[in-house]
Amino acid sequence: xxxxxxxxxxxxxxxxxxxxxxxxxxxxxxxxxxxxxxxxxxxxxxxxxxxxxxxxxxxxxxxxxxxxxxxxxxxxxxxxxxxxxxxxxxxxxxxxxxxxxxxxxxxxxxxxxxxxxxxxxxxxxxxxxxxxxxxxxxxxxx
Amino acid sequence: xxxxxxxxxxxxxxxxxxxxxxxxxxxxxxxxxxxxxxxxxxxxxxxxxxxxxxxxxxxxxxxxxxxxxxxxxxxxxxxxxxxxxxxxxxxxxxxxxxxxxxxxxxxxxxx
Numbered sequence: 385x386x387x388x389x390x391x392x393x394x395x396x397x398x399x400x401x402x403x404x405x406x407x408x409x410x411x412x413x414x415x416x417x418x419x420x421x422x423x424x425x426x427x428x429x430x431x432x433x434x435x436x437x438x439x440x441x442x443x444x445x446x447x448x449x450x451x452x453x454x455x456x457x458x459x460x461x462x463x464x465x466x467x468x469x470x471x472x473x474x475x476x477x478x479x480x481x482x483x484x485x486x487x488x489x490x491x492x493x494x495x496x497x498x499x500x501x502x503x504x505x506x507x508x509x510x511x512x513x514x515x516x517x518x519x520x521x522x523x524x525x526x
Numbered sequence: 527x528x529x530x531x532x533x534x535x536x537x538x539x540x541x542x543x544x545x546x547x548x549x550x551x552x553x554x555x556x557x558x559x560x561x562x563x564x565x566x567x568x569x570x571x572x573x574x575x576x577x578x579x580x581x582x583x584x585x586x587x588x589x590x591x592x593x594x595x596x597x598x599x600x601x602x603x604x605x606x607x608x609x610x611x612x613x614x615x616x617x618x619x620x621x622x623x624x625x626x627x628x629x630x631x632x633x634x635x636x637x
Binding site: 389391393395396397401402405406411414415416482484486489 | 632
């Protein structure tokens, strides 16, 4: 099984704009997940779940936050299994290249926490995605 | 997430069961419980216990012929696990899509 999910994406925006979007608490809360977040080494962040839609809460620690590399651990509530998310930005012609890596996924598989994770995700993930869809619809409706 | 996926995870959480499953896949044909026992230097009872969990996960099919029980591997359920991993994959795709939209909106407002 693969252990790393890797994504590469180009944004037609300055590296500082992208950096702000992934490190600023307010911006993160707008497009990603409602966050208690500070891009400071050692900060214990929380991506909050909202009770009514049953999204699973995610917590972790900032491991690196030097422009333009952001690394934090990613622990899904109730699993105790640590995975790692790394955001790396690079200035390219006409914009910014983002390389996102989510590693340690296989940690879920080697022990019973995988089961706990499944249970805590039960329904939650789907609801999160429904919420995402709603968010996506907003600008269209306006 | 379905009860079915939970069972698959339970089945593959144990290294011995992963080995047994691997042996059955590699064999490419049905093996008797005795044949599996021999390969693992394990009691018939011990193997049966593992096979029961694999069977509950749908990863092993069992057939009785005379006095012997034969089993063969079915890898199809593993696709469900792959699907779950894919959902993480999809999660990031959607989030990055949102990030792109966010950047577009945010910067337009400023302009």
